[in-house]
Amino acid sequence: MQLFREVGFLAATLLVIGNIIGIGIFTTSGLIATEVGNSPWLLGVWLIGGMLALIGAICYSVLAVRTPQAGGEYAFLYPSYGPLPAFLSGWASLIIGFSAPIAASALGLVIYQGPFLPDFVSRSTLLQKCLAALTIMFISWLLFWGLKFGNRLHGIITLFNLALTFGFASAVLWLAPTSENLEPIFTGNSAPVDPSSLGQAIVLVMFSYSGWNAAAYMAEEIRRPSRYIPGALLLGTGTVILAYLLMNLAYFGAVPLSQLQGELAVAEITAQTIFPTQASIFVTTLVLFSILSSITAMSIAGPRVYFAMSRNRLLPSWLSEIDEKRKIPMKSILFQAAVAISMVAIGTFREILLFAGVILMLFSTLTVSVLLRIPREKINSFQFWILYRLLPGIFVLINTTILINVAFGSPRETAAGFLTLMAGLPLYFFYRHQKTT
DSSP, X not given: OOOOOOBOHHXXXXXXXXXXXXXXXXXXXXXXXHHHOSSTHHXXXXXXXXXXXXXXXXXXXXXXXXXXXXXXXXXXXXXXXXXXXXHHHHHHIXXXXXXXXXXXXXXXXXXXXXXXXXXXXXXXXXXXXXXXXXXXXXXXXXXXXXXHHHHHHHHHHHHHHHHHHHHHHHHHHHHSOXXXXXXXXXXXXXXXXXXXXXXXXXXXXXXXXXXXTHHHHTTTTBSSHHHHHHHHHHHHHHHHHHHHXXXXXXXXXXXXXXXXXXXXXXXXXXXXXXXXXXXXXXXXXXXXXXXXXXXXXXXXXXXXXXXXXXXXXXXXXXXXXXXXXXXXXXXXXXXXXXXXXXXXXXXXXXXXXXXXXXXXXXXXXXXXXXXXXXXXXXXXXXXXXIIIIIHHHXXXXXXHHHHHHHHHHOHHHHHHHHHHHHHTHHHHHHHHHHHHO
């Protein structure tokens, strides 16, 4: 039950980028505008989220070098906090970390395809969810062709996606009346932002940044892990921060804030303003490649968590089976696809975003806190205080503050997230009992 160490630096970096850039950047900006209004926080939350993701990437790099095993948070939490927190993190990865974003991405894709679909499909929620499910099934089928094929396919899609994203943002900023629309935002003429609303906005942003830790899930398959994992995490996250800031400057520079608040299709609205005749084709192509890149990346990374849990006998043994020819955990990929398809039916797009974002932030915070528990040992003094105390401390403190604010501001979504975690407890105790007998 061993994976194959055949993933290079470029593939790992593109996995990080593809895992981050998904439907979130094309849909959440309008929701965030509703939360923070006309203020510098509209762009500031994206910078804060980017800095948190970058700090998290540095911390995960340290953890991945110390523990180069498959599973991400699960592999890092198990030695420090024991099997129960590790299992709950894996359960959260299954239901919330990967399946919910895959579901949200597939639903978002269908929303953006609305103008090209027959009217009876656009008006039917059931048919839209069926199309989202078919998208998930198709991408999973492509990954069944093997590790190398999956990585190459994902790499091509992601590179094309990056070119489209930077090209779109640059073209809009070049043609739009940016000073007219951005000046009110930077001067911040509106009332102060409520801390609870600000916290919810940052959670939405962090959902869009989720995936900055993608390379850590494949630590057991990446060549030269002590060099390639940190490089992939930092380069991938830094590239996405730049892309996200440019995209938001393009949105709010091209269209007045009032026209974007509460809207999901912010990229389409922006394109219709700047490129009225080619808007639909441009945005549809951009979103299509982003969705394909995102879902493919999550479908590659996520199953490694269930593989690791199964190897420790905390999930069914068949999830740790490896197809020797294709060099992938095929049954884990299929398992995750089935869960994601079931989640397509759970509610609105915003509910999926907040529901997923809170729990993702909780476990990334808990995982980074592992570094605070590590004694100095033989680590260089400067490196120790920066990598094992200062950066993890900042990450844990800021995330904990945000989580407390969101818990009070969005109690329904927060409760749903924690109930989902508790739903995994019977499964944990069942397999824990099986393991000891």
